Amino acid sequence: MQGHSDSNRELLDAAALCRQLVPPGSVEAFLADHRSDLFPDEMFEDLFPSRRGRPSVPADVVASVMVLQALEGLSDRDAARALRDRISWKVACGLALDDEGFDFSVLTYWRTRLRSSKQPERIFDAVRAVIDATGVLKGKTRRALDSTLLDDAVATQDTVTQVISAIRRVRRVVPGALEITLGAHDYESSGKPLIAWDDPVAKAALVDALVNDALDLLASLEGREIDDEATAALGLLALVAGQDVEQDSDGTWRIAQRVAPDRVISTVDPQTRHMHKSRSEYRDGYKAHIAVEPETGLVTSAILTPANVSDAKTALDLMAAEPDRLEVLADSAYGSGETRAHLRAHGHRQLIKPLPLRRVVPGGFCRDDFAVDHQARTMTCPAGITVPIAPKGQATFGAKCTGCAFRDRCTTSHRGLKTMIHSHDDELTAARRQWREQDGLEDYRRWRPMVERSIAWLVANGNRRVRFRGVARNQLGLSHRIAAINLRRLVNLGLVNDGGWQLRAI
Numbered sequence: 001m002q003g004h005s006d007s008n009r010e011l012l013d014a015a016a017l018c019r020q021l022v023p024p025g026s027v028e029a030f031l032a033d034h035r036s037d038l039f040p041d042e043m044f045e046d047l048f049p050s051r052r053g054r055p056s057v058p059a060d061v062v063a064s065v066m067v068l069q070a071l072e073g074l075s076d077r078d079a080a081r082a083l084r085d086r087i088s089w090k091v092a093c094g095l096a097l098d099d100e101g102f103d104f105s106v107l108t109y110w111r112t113r114l115r116s117s118k119q120p121e122r123i124f125d126a127v128r129a130v131i132d133a134t135g136v137l138k139g140k141t142r143r144a145l146d147s148t149l150l151d152d153a154v155a156t157q158d159t160v161t162q163v164i165s166a167i168r169r170v171r172r173v174v175p176g177a178l179e180i181t182l183g184a185h186d187y188e189s190s191g192k193p194l195i196a197w198d199d200p201v202a203k204a205a206l207v208d209a210l211v212n213d214a215l216d217l218l219a220s221l222e223g224r225e226i227d228d229e230a231t232a233a234l235g236l237l238a239l240v241a242g243q244d245v246e247q248d249s250d251g252t253w254r255i256a257q258r259v260a261p262d263r264v265i266s267t268v269d270p271q272t273r274h275m276h277k278s279r280s281e282y283r284d285g286y287k288a289h290i291a292v293e294p295e296t297g298l299v300t301s302a303i304l305t306p307a308n309v310s311d312a313k314t315a316l317d318l319m320a321a322e323p324d325r326l327e328v329l330a331d332s333a334y335g336s337g338e339t340r341a342h343l344r345a346h347g348h349r350q351l352i353k354p355l356p357l358r359r360v361v362p363g364g365f366c367r368d369d370f371a372v373d374h375q376a377r378t379m380t381c382p383a384g385i386t387v388p389i390a391p392k393g394q395a396t397f398g399a400k401c402t403g404c405a406f407r408d409r410c411t412t413s414h415r416g417l418k419t420m421i422h423s424h425d426d427e428l429t430a431a432r433r434q435w436r437e438q439d440g441l442e443d444y445r446r447w448r449p450m451v452e453r454s455i456a457w458l459v460a461n462g463n464r465r466v467r468f469r470g471v472a473r474n475q476l477g478l479s480h481r482i483a484a485i486n487l488r489r490l491v492n493l494g495l496v497n498d499g500g501w502q503l504r505a506i
Contacts, residue, residue, distance in 0.1 A: 184209030275307030337424025
């Protein structure tokens with residue numbers, strides 16, 4: 001059942017005895033005064049529908065600890081210890097000086113309850129409700145979008161390690177799997193196979209044997225009635241056993257000389273992904289996408305995805321809960337035609353850096369040197385030749401390029417120029433024209449970089465690395481981190497509750 005805080009102070013109440021030690025204007029001082037206003041009991045009643053059993057830790061206490069934990073980037077153990085031995089945390093949570101707090105597992109338990117509820121991000125929503133009540137965003141018509149990479153909490157695994165790990169999991173969770181004889185490795189041992197790892201022949205033989213073991217295991221278990229956990233284990237085994245290998249003509253499996261699209265890089269956290277920061281540098285993990293009001297630095301929306309999910313795709317979700325007719329500022333990663341069309345449909349003004357054009361011939365013509373009539377579905381080249389645009393978007397000049405004085409600047413193909421017109425070509429063309437004419441460029445240069453400030457707050461103090469496994473757990477962690485940062489920002493702006501939420505500094 002749900003626990004409740006006692007409004008009567010205890011003899012050794014930390015706030016009564018030591019409040020002067022907590023810095024005014026700190027998040028701890030704010031929570032000491034307003035945690036029950038910010039996190040009322042009824043906000044968490046659905047997590048504990050039964051009125052029987054031992055009462056839980058009071059909601060305002062746990063929510064306050066989660067905010068402070070996210071603000072400082074602490075593990076569950078360190079957060080529980082801080083509640084036990086820090087005066088400022090005891091004052092913030094309304095505990096007595098001799099209160100031992102609670103076990104760190106309480107935080108895991110509450111996160112699990114939150115994650116499985118209909119409103120998992122209610123702590124973020126509570127802070128967002130305060131933002132709305134203060135009116136600090138009223139009249140603020142800009143949103144800056146950006147993303148940052150977050151390192152995962154697991155080690156990247158090679159192909160051999162992944163296949164062995166996936167086979168072990170199947171043998172552990174699928175009924176009858178232990179009865180199937182496998183010969184490539186002793187899967188009960190914890191180490192890697194004992195082979196000469198510097199011998200290419202030995203490594204190749206091991207890969208072939210492991211893949212055959214995986215295929216034999218999958219074939220032997222096919223058609224059995226199993227639960228969701230076992231189904232997931234078999235699906236992961238099928239994926240990792242096939243994503244990095246290919247079969248030779250003699251039937252031998254070997255490591256493929258390619259990288260599979262959307263490659264799983266760890267069986268411990270199958271949702272983490274590779275992300276290329278440049279052609280030569282990549283990181284493993286997740287990506288935090290945020291929408292920020294640039295004047296205040298308040299984050300209005302945050303979404304966590306695997307690291308290989310595009311910014312442009314996520315932009316639509318970031319703006320889903322925002323009001324219409326905003327000025328959206330973003331770099332070229334958000335410059336896809338689909339994203340622009342969606343933003344325009346909602347009346348948003350776009351200050352998004354356009355995607356760079358690719359020139360087939362260095363120093364030659366690009367798309368903007370051609371005239372496209374989208375109504376008539378025609379394309380005209382710099383030489384004045386007009387061709388129709390096919391229903392699928394192809395514009396083929398072909399033989400019309402023969403003898404053209406501009407041919408060497410258009411194409412290197414002996415068959416003449418053939419190009420594709422994007423389905424949102426009009427959006428992309430308008431964006432490039434806007435950029436050339438510097439329409440809104442002053443606003444872009446002034447306000448878009450402010451999102452970097454919010455990202456710096458997000459990843460500070462070791463928060464570049466996620467603490468959990470999987471998108472759902474880390475999305476909840478991200479929402480708590482953003483809630484804590486937003487609350488700190490509001491407190492710095494003078495947040496008070498005098499019959500309603502107000503900002504004294506505004």
